[in-house]
Amino acid sequence: MNQDTTTRTALIALDAIEDGGLVEVEGSVEGDAESLILHRDGERVRAWFNVCPHAGRRLDWAPGKFLRSGGLLVCAAHGASFELASGECVAGPCRGESLRAVAVEVRDGSVHLANP
Numbered sequence: 001m002n003q004d005t006t007t008r009t010a011l012i013a014l015d016a017i018e019d020g021g022l023v024e025v026e027g028s029v030e031g032d033a034e035s036l037i038l039h040r041d042g043e044r045v046r047a048w049f050n051v052c053p054h055a056g057r058r059l060d061w062a063p064g065k066f067l068r069s070g071g072l073l074v075c076a077a078h079g080a081s082f083e084l085a086s087g088e089c090v091a092g093p094c095r096g097e098s099l100r101a102v103a104v105e106v107r108d109g110s111v112h113l114a115n116p
């Protein structure tokens with residue numbers, strides 16, 4: 001198969017993420033394989049490193065299984081709660097800190113790293 005750049009850099013098809021949902025994917029960021037959290041919001045997608053600013057743990061309790069409460073993303077380790085619009089921690093042990101964002105874009109029906 002002749003893969004073009006679009007195919008090679010795709011993380012996941014947009015339709016594979018439920019609207020409003022969260023998924024975990026692996027992406028190559030600056031040459032390193034990283035676990036990433038993707039959040040679909042209509043036709044746009046936000047992404048963050050799957051690393052909690054509190055103690056550096058993954059936020060999911062099993063790969064791709066995230067806790068949510070009242071519209072917030074909750075870290076499975078110690079309960080830090082993050083706003084999905086901003087990635088900011090609004091409750092818990094790292095209140096005021098933020099998830100580290102990763103630039104992504106939706107192109108041709110797929111989610112891509114903006115700066116692979």
Ligand code: FES
Pocket residue numbers: 052053054055056057075076077078079080092093
């Ligand atoms: S590592 Fe996420 S709340 Fe402690």
